[in-house]
Amino acid sequence: MPHADTLEDARSADAPEPAKLTLPTLTALVVGSMVGAGVFSLPRRFAQETGVAGALIAWAVAGLGMLMLAFVFQALAVRRPDLDAGVYAYAKAGFGEYLGFFSAFGYWASACVGNVTYWVLIMSTIGAIAPALGDGDTALAIVLSSVGLWSFFFLIRRGVREATSVNRIVTIAKVVPILVFVVLALVFFKPSVFADNIRGADYAGSLFTQVRGTMLATVFVFLGVEGASVYSRHARRRKDVGRATVLGFLSVFAIFASVTIVSYGILPMAELAHLRQPSMAGVLEAAVGTWGQVFVSVGLIVSVLGAYLAWTLMSAEVLFVAAKDEDMPRFLARVSHDDVPVPALLMSTSLVQVVLVVTAFSGDAFNFALDLTSSLTLIPFFLAAAFALKIALRPERAGVPAGSGTRRELVVGALATVYTAFLLYAAGLKFVLVSLIVYAPATLLFVKARREQNRRLFSPREVVILAVSVAGAVLGIVALATGWISL
Template sequence: MVVGTMIGGGAFNLISDMGAQAGGLAIIIGWLITGIGMIALGLSFQNLTNVRPDLDGGIYSYAQAGFGDYMGFNSAWGYWFSALLGNVAYGTLLMTAVGHFLPMFKGGSNVPSIIVASLLLWSVFLLISRGVKNATIINMIVTVAKMIPLFLFLVVMVIAFNFDTFMTGFYGMTEHGPKEFDIHDVMVQVKSTMLVTVWVFLGIEGAVIFSSRAKRRSDVGKATIIGLISVLIIYMMITILSQGIIIQNQISELSNPSMAEVMGHVVGKWGAAVINIGLIISVMGAWLGWSLLAAEVPYLAAKDDIFPAWFGKDNDNHAPVNSMLMTSLIVQLFFFTLLFTDKAYNFAFSLASSAALLPYAFSAFYQLKFSRQRSRKQMLIGSVASVYTIWLIYAAGLEYLLLTMILYFPGIFVYRHVQKLHGRSITKIDKILFGIITSLALIGIYFIIKGQISGF
């Protein structure tokens, strides 16, 4: 589940998503920061799973336990929308890959693409409705299948790697040639990679979300760490080796999926076809995995009286049918918006990454808070994870902060409704947070109307 949800479509476009604006040095630094931060976050999930086995909701229940109902609700709400938008990005990238074989789907954001993606969306809904266990078995099979083209790609990259090409773009490049070393410019490049690294690591908490369904609690933490380190090594090899194949200032010109373009550059059209087939398999698996996650979070939150009780209904197959239905309807709505942007994939994955930052941050903060008087080692891990998530919010930038607040804004009314139903009062801190989120959301809407936010 961890590997299957992390290695989705993002891995197949990682070369251009990271390398378009960053040279080899910035990419290496970016992965070092990401590796340290994500391992600390993974260890936090592992520790909290062990010391708080009663918190079966994982990613949102940590925020609730440490910082109250409203932050717990926001973590569930943000994570849910992150998963929704991840599925939108997967749908777009999937149809782009199909467009390699059938030109009518080229680009992934036209009417034929939306129709087929919608049919697949509701097919996944029907599959999950037949039971979560069946869906996870299929996810495991797909995970194994999609690793084959990835390993083939890495073998070809190792053989074809050119050290001179890699060093030419090591500090980044302009249209006219290589850049000289400039630490400020390198860090700007590093900053540009951060939302991409979050996107490709979304799913690190996959085992934690399903911890209530695990036979052995100890397996949850082990799966998280083993899956994380394995995927980190694969990602580093994909991005670093590719800069020794395609010179850095030409990477931004690669079309989606960029891995197919690079493979085709080395071995010809058959290589691009193999990668596109791998992408189609991979996205279908990741789409299934993320649909499971997207349905599970509101379902668990409803069981904990944070979301409306309607989300907590399951069917005879023990599948969260209402939660899955609402999830699919919202994804369908987002699919229709793809007609209005030519940067659908990049916009969807960036916003999905941004929406996940708050749930990640408050999980890290709770690790720090819970460990403060219990374990210096765990407190250090929590400190590193907290600093990393704060850095991610800064690196994402104001634009995505405002867009994320627009997503969080409707949650205010849902939260007030749920609190009222359960006879719980709205605290003063809640009201202050309502005001902050509302203000930032209104500023974001204003900037969209003025055309000052990219993606629209």
């Protein structure tokens, strides 16, 4: 593609001004991104790993860790207002172009894999009354899901303002059923059942093992805390990015923890662990009857469709900004007259379609996609936290005036870095290797971008990073082939 065409398409003076989003809309993007499929799967997912005591500790750890990440994105939005598409831009500014590229690609890939779980869960929910849809991975389910995802493509194709307005309305609509679930669960709460679930079942292992087993689930449900940061180029006021991040996080944290804990007062832990997904529907059915299952199922469909919209917006935005910064091939930097990065949106939708088809050959598509989504996001989160720590320790080396750091920023950056490092440990070697299988081939896009600029493909430092990622990917492939790890 000629360079002149790229400049005309992506950077000309005649390009449209980005849509300007207000604080309520940015907050809705954060809440809409986090409140999706994950919250409806929490009762079963937690019961498979831990009892009440472990759940309380897990939410305390996850809540503190993710709050530190929320503060990180809030601080970075103010410290480096020149950086757009938060997660990706922070990794690049802090640790170089190649790790920045990995961060952009990993974040984008995680969004696409996460979007697959939404369609699987929708079809699985309907499958309770339409057996032909099975657990969301039958041929009919895949066809219907494909129709849905391409319908969203054309909705977003019409323009950012229209899509984000729809997201704000849907966010309100989907939070209401979850709050009703919490209230009803409290009304039918059984103290004796709750007491029996405090220590956890025999299969759960030690308390540390229980807490560790919930970590990827908590990461998955909190994905989207960075939503306002990712979409920062559209903010009407820069400080609204940080405010929306913290407001959205605190609201959603209260919802997630409540859904998990009240469920332990409805059914024994062993029964919770074997509920059909969405397990929230099974919990409410046990409390109030069949209408409770229907109520939650309808709420889930609204919730998941809203989350899918928000995540599709963000995934396309990350590709677009990376291409605009010449870290992705130039064709991804094109925008329509409605300010929509259509090639990036098309590439995102296409990957969702491919992974959706692959689910037909997976034994447990929902849980594996959930864990892989979380694992792919850990490296971008870790790099963003480490960049905040770098600013606090050596501001002059991070593009911030010397002497501008504060003790609060140092504490926040350190805690967020330790938390994300712990998440990598909690994910386990299996998902780290599988993530590298996804990361390593993506280097071809990086190579294409460098060739378009007639630049050296890799610096000596980048060669080392490449070698590590390729070695990890090869090890992952061998481990899968020999059965050492399985999907």
